[in-house]
Amino acid sequence: MVNVFAVPVFFICFRECLECTIIISILLAFLKQSIGGPQQDRAMYKKLLKQIWFGVGLGVFICLAIGGAFIGTFYGLGKDIYGNTEDIWEGVFGLIASIIITIMGIGLLRVSKLQDKWRVKIAQALEKHHSGQGLGMGSRFKIWCEKYAMFLLPFITVLREGLEAVIFIGGVGLGLPAKSIPLAVVCGLLVGCVIGYIIYKVGNTTKLQIFLIISTCFLYLVAAGLFSKAVWNFEMNAWSKLTGGDAAETGSGPGSYDIRKSVWHVNCCNPELNGGGGWGIFNSLFGWTNSATYGSVISYNLYWLAVIVAFASLGFYERRGHWPLLKPKARSTDHATIDSDQTSEDLQEKKNHAVVTSQHNAEISD
CATH class of the missing domain: 1.20.5 (Single alpha-helices involved in coiled-coils or other helix-helix interfaces)
Structure with a gap:
């Protein structure tokens, strides 16, 4: 069995593909329900659909190119460039994805209430042509992000997960027969895509408001996990430099974590070993780790506190017409x-x- 089907590789591909397909399927179902109807703006729907798929395609292409370069450098020169900065890469990408998902979640919940206004706003954002004169760098970047919002999230997600999958497979594959990898990769990707397709179909048949609430809650769980995991990655990078190597490679026992910053540690349920199995899926979707730190736990709770304060402030603004602690204009x-x-x-x-x-x-x- 091991010579034909590498189970760790299957779980790696499945967990990385699953997060990508969940986010992409939610975006596709959201577009289909909000502006994809026969009586709605089909031209705008097609533009946004192209943005999503272009983001997916470009993310896959770049992660394969970068991943191939890392693996080629590892085998050709004997230097693991990515491995030395792996936690930094994952932390930065996770932080960016968490911020994008959080901002997008606020817009998703307001769509059913302000559908017509939202459609007009997107149409205006797509049709804007700014020369850039008289605008600062921040303003120009904001305009660009508004115009290509549906491109950014799938691009960042696919790039992060794809790059992680390529490098993990390259590392795990060192001790496995080469012929055991292709079938495991194909099966992992297929299972992940099937689950994503099911979510897309369910999203299309569910009432828009119910779908938006459920999908946004799930996306916020993912974003909270990404934020916590990003902080954990930065701390793990500091610990790896202190110990002079990749601490994750030492397993789950002593030396694999900094006991001075540890909140809890269990010697099982490690999402980083042998593909992680089900724990790897929990890690990818919700940020689970068998070795939590003060930083990862506090950041997880601070994220939810920030989300609660943000939604409470938005609700106050809608009712009163001004922000909390500020005088009405x-x-x-x-x-x-x-x-x-x-x-x-x-x-x-x-x-x-x-x-x-x-x-x-x-x-x-x-």
Whole structure:
């Protein structure tokens, strides 16, 4: 069995593919339900659909190119470039993906309430052509992100997960027969894609508001795990430098973690060993680790605290018209003057109309 089907490789491909397909299927189902109907803007739907698939394709291409370069360098020069900075790569990509998912989640929950306004906003973002003159770098970057929002999330997700899968397979494959890898890779990708397709079909048949709530809650669980895992990766990188090697390669026992920063540690359920099995899937989706640190636990709780505060503030703003702890904006003098002038003009027009009417009635009576 081991000579034909490498189980660790299967779990690696399955867990990395699963996270990608879940996020992509949620985006596709969201687009289909919100603007993909026959009576809706098909041109805008096709543009956004192209953004998603272009992000997926470009992410796959870049991760294969970079992963191939890392593996080629490892075998050709005997230097594991990626392995020395693996935790930094994963931490940075995880942090970026967490921020993007969090921002997108706020928009997803508001779509059903502001569907028409949202469609117009996306259409305007797609059609904007800014010269960039008079705009700062931050403004130009914000405009670009708005225009290609549906490209960024699948691109970052596929790039991060794909690169991780390529390197993990390269590392695990060193001790496995070469012929045992292809079937495991294909099966892992197929199972992940099938689950993603099921989520897409379920999303299409569910009421939009219910689908948005469930999918957004799930995406926030993923984002919280990514944020916590990113902090854990940065701490693990510091520990690996301190010990002079890759601490993850030492297994689950002593030396694999910094006991000074440890909140809990169990010698089983390690998502980093032999593909991780089911624990690897929990790690990929929710940030599970068998060796939690103060940083990873605190960051996980701080993430949810920030999300709660953000949604509470948004709810307060919608009800009151201003942000918490800030005074309501007073109506400007210009607006007040315009309103008073308009009111005076309306009253004068009504008065003139009344005079004309009375004169007309007098003429008729005469």
